Amino acid sequence: MRPAHGRRQRYASGSLRPYADSGDAEDLSVSRRRQREALRSGSSDGAATAPPDARRCRMHSCFDFARCRGRDFKVYVYPSESDAPPASAVYQRILRVIRQSSYATTDASEACVFVPAVDTLDRDPLSPDYARAARLTDSPLWNGGQNHIVFNLFSGTWPDYSEELGLDIGLAMLAKSSIPESSFRPGFDIALPLFPRSHPERGGKPAIQGAGPVDKGYLLVFKGKRYVYGIGSDTRNALHHLNNGKDVLLLTTCRHGKQWMERRDERCEADNRLYDR
Incomplete structure (x- = not known):
């Protein structure tokens, strides 16, 4: 039974807390199922079916769990478009690692999460890897960005480094390095470290539990x-x-x-x- 609107629900010791954090002020009285249906249909008949504010996305409001429920977790990577600008070497490696993983699928209908082939890693207009013709919304699978992950390592130009990506990612999750706390959406976005072009695509040997600390020489x-x-x-x-x-x-x-x-x-x-x- 759901608690009455406006009351705080108590959780037993050891149970999971709700995904919505205490800073969320959005109206949770609107059915999440109706929100998702509104996103898919594009309807806008009043506040009850209004799409969520992308700036305040959380998993419960901007992610369609129906695509993932009752099936194995699968990720669909868009095929590269022949007329699209070539992706940078780093982004090609990211896509290759995902495609070679056990979670990859070539059937979009099986996917829980989608990764665009459009290279959005470098949004610095002065960079040679900047994709001026980056278009995320052309695919019929885009669906406003829902259940998509967009990767970004660099945005803006030094020395000011504007955080504007120069493109609309809609309801997509953002996996980004140096993401500012003011725009980070907890439990939804992913904070990434910067990594070099030579970063290995696979890890080393599996760790041995109980082997103790390893002296690597450098802290x-x-x-x-x-x-x-x-x-x-x-x-x-x-x-x-x-x-x-x-x-x-x-x-x-x-x-x-x-x-x-x-x-x-x-x-x-x-x-x-x-x-x-």
Whole structure:
């Protein structure tokens, strides 16, 4: 039996908490099934069937569980379009790993989750990997983005780094690196780390339980650019304080953009030399 509207439901010890978090102020009195039916039909006959606000999506309001219930979890990766811009090497690897996994399916009707073939990893207009003709909504499977995952590693242009992707992802889940807390939708979006082009597609040997800690020689290692100005510069310019040259190695270079020489500081020469070793 559902609790009366406006009352807080109690959960027994060990039971799962509701997916909606305490910050959700949306009207949950609207039937979730009716919301999903409205999304599929495109109807808009009043508030009871109005689609959810994509900016406040949660699994209960923007994800269609009916596609997943009573069947194995399957992921459908869109086939690459012949007239579409070529995907970057990194995105091709992501799609290849998913397609080769045991969760992949070539039958869209079996899928619980969909991954577009359109490369959205780099939304920096100045990047050579930027796909200007990125179109997510052309496929009949798009359905407003419902049950889709859109990947993004970079957005905007240094030094300001606008968080606008330059495309409408609708109700899709966003798997993104450096995602700001202000736009992150808990339990719906996925926070990713940045990873290099050479990142392995498969893990190493399976870990042995109870084998104890492994001495790898280093506690923390970072090698990358430190921005002498712009967003992120305050944090990266302070990394050298953590570098002890032993088990913590933080190597940065000032070489970034066209104006780094004009804005370089007194540490740049030494940092660049250590970075190039």
